[in-house]
Amino acid sequence: MDLTLLRKFQAFILIILNVSLCASAVAYVHVHMTNDLGHDTIIYLHCLRGAMEMGHQQIPYKWTCQWKFKQTSASTLLCDANLQGAKELQFLAFNESAESCRSNCGWNFTQHGVFQYDKGEWKFRYNWPH
Numbered sequence: 001m002d003l004t005l006l007r008k009f010q011a012f013i014l015i016i017l018n019v020s021l022c023a024s025a026v027a028y029v030h031v032h033m034t035n036d037l038g039h040d041t042i043i044y045l046h047c048l049r050g051a052m053e054m055g056h057q058q059i060p061y062k063w064t065c066q067w068k069f070k071q072t073s074a075s076t077l078l079c080d081a082n083l084q085g086a087k088e089l090q091f092l093a094f095n096e097s098a099e100s101c102r103s104n105c106g107w108n109f110t111q112h113g114v115f116q117y118d119k120g121e122w123k124f125r126y127n128w129p130h
Contacts, residue, residue: 037111
């Protein structure tokens, strides 16, 4: 076999392997939710990823709850958050088709509302329901 032809064949195989490895790489989404509401305030959180139950969480002041899951074209994370005795806030914590929050989604619950970390800054997203 001609040496030039052999090198072209090796280069072709390397390109195929590289493309194959890149296509099989799995992207993960990291979602973090932090309670900054104040001392003795607990956030009660319940989330669903599609039809998958993500569980009920109680997040004390200054604590963070987090999830990691595989990103798919149909990935969503729908959450209900409430304070004891208060109305529930329902929000979409992650949506694959949204422009914000592509792989690392930060949420901060404060007295002034709920903020999302997006493109290097905290942006106001929701008021607490009254």
